Amino acid sequence: MPPLPDLQDPRYRLNVEVELVNLTATVLDDSGKYMNGLTPQDFQVFEDGQEQKISFFSHDLRVPISVGVLIDCSGSMRHKLQQALQTVREIALALSPQDEMFVISFNSDVNVRQRFTTNMQEIQRSLRDIRSSGETAAYDAIQTGIQEMKSAKHNKKIMLLVTDGFDTKSHINATQVEDILKRSEVLAYAIGIDDDDDDPAALRRTRYHIYHYMLNRIASISGGRAFRQFTGRNYALNTLAQVLLEELHQQYTLSYYPTSFGEGSVFRQVEVKVKKPGSQIRHRTGYYINQAANASNTNNNNTGEPGPTPR
Numbered sequence: 001m002p003p004l005p006d007l008q009d010p011r012y013r014l015n016v017e018v019e020l021v022n023l024t025a026t027v028l029d030d031s032g033k034y035m036n037g038l039t040p041q042d043f044q045v046f047e048d049g050q051e052q053k054i055s056f057f058s059h060d061l062r063v064p065i066s067v068g069v070l071i072d073c074s075g076s077m078r079h080k081l082q083q084a085l086q087t088v089r090e091i092a093l094a095l096s097p098q099d100e101m102f103v104i105s106f107n108s109d110v111n112v113r114q115r116f117t118t119n120m121q122e123i124q125r126s127l128r129d130i131r132s133s134g135e136t137a138a139y140d141a142i143q144t145g146i147q148e149m150k151s152a153k154h155n156k157k158i159m160l161l162v163t164d165g166f167d168t169k170s171h172i173n174a175t176q177v178e179d180i181l182k183r184s185e186v187l188a189y190a191i192g193i194d195d196d197d198d199d200p201a202a203l204r205r206t207r208y209h210i211y212h213y214m215l216n217r218i219a220s221i222s223g224g225r226a227f228r229q230f231t232g233r234n235y236a237l238n239t240l241a242q243v244l245l246e247e248l249h250q251q252y253t254l255s256y257y258p259t260s261f262g263e264g265s266v267f268r269q270v271e272v273k274v275k276k277p278g279s280q281i282r283h284r285t286g287y288y289i290n291q292a293a294n295a296s297n298t299n300n301n302n303t304g305e306p307g308p309t310p311r
Contacts, residue, residue, distance in 0.1 A: 030278030056255035064098035066152035072163035074107040090241040106141035107134030139170035190215040
């Protein structure tokens with residue numbers, strides 16, 4: 001079987017009307033290490049239970065990324081905010097010159113502190129003078145982040161939520177934010193910063209524990225991942241940044257033309273399997289059939305970057 005074309009090859013720019021579905025997959029072995037060297041023949045893709053033919057395949061370790069960071073600065077983050085900000089600083093330092101990043105902070109309100117830029121000094125400046133106060137509008141922040149992602153230059157879009165993880169103030173609810181994520185091509189990740197019950201300092205104040213279900217749910221819908229930190233513990237935050245970015249550059253992209261079509265806002269369930277014993281895989285759970293045109297128009301109007309039309 002001849003090799004499939006690479007997604008980054010400019011010869012394979014497709015018309016915006018082509019109905020192509022793109023999936024990003026993270027594959028781990030039974031010891032939790034990333035699996036390299038997989039080929040299209042190692043994967044099976046199913047849509048609503050029906051196997052699909054993989055038309056495009058990529059495992060480019062150097063693909064540029066667009067990263068959006070959402071930082072919780074609500075009152076409950078008072079003893080966690082500096083840890084959160086330093087984590088974001090380390091991620092910004094670890095990005096390549098081709099990567100771009102935006103920063104949003106949120107408490108009772110949502111504030112776009114820095115729109116997409118490749119200048120990491122601008123990112124560092126945007127992290128100054130952030131103070132903790134107010135309630136937590138995490139869902140509103142995610143909605144704003146998805147809007148900001150429409151100006152991304154790169155096909156690979158990552159949103160990172162840094163929070164202690166319980167929404168108290170948003171105008172939208174959990175079901176609505178899940179629907180927003182399902183309609184996007186954004187990979188959502190979360191870093192939950194938790195109070196440590198074994199920390200004597202934490203025992204002397206009101207403690208706020210992260211809402212594990214919310215963070216894991218938000219991440220798993222898109223194929224991302226939730227990390228957990230504790231206050232009062234020493235972390236090599238540059239290592240966390242490297243772990244996150246390593247994962248983003250170890251992922252596989254699989255694309256296919258659906259064998260069946262539909263009309264209206266219909267959600268299609270997607271499953272990806274790997275023909276390797278003991279392997280584990282993460283990917284988005286599905287897509288809406290009417291999201292392709294909007295997503296591809298956004299990409300083509302803002303980027304000029306070659307690649308297949310996303311779905």
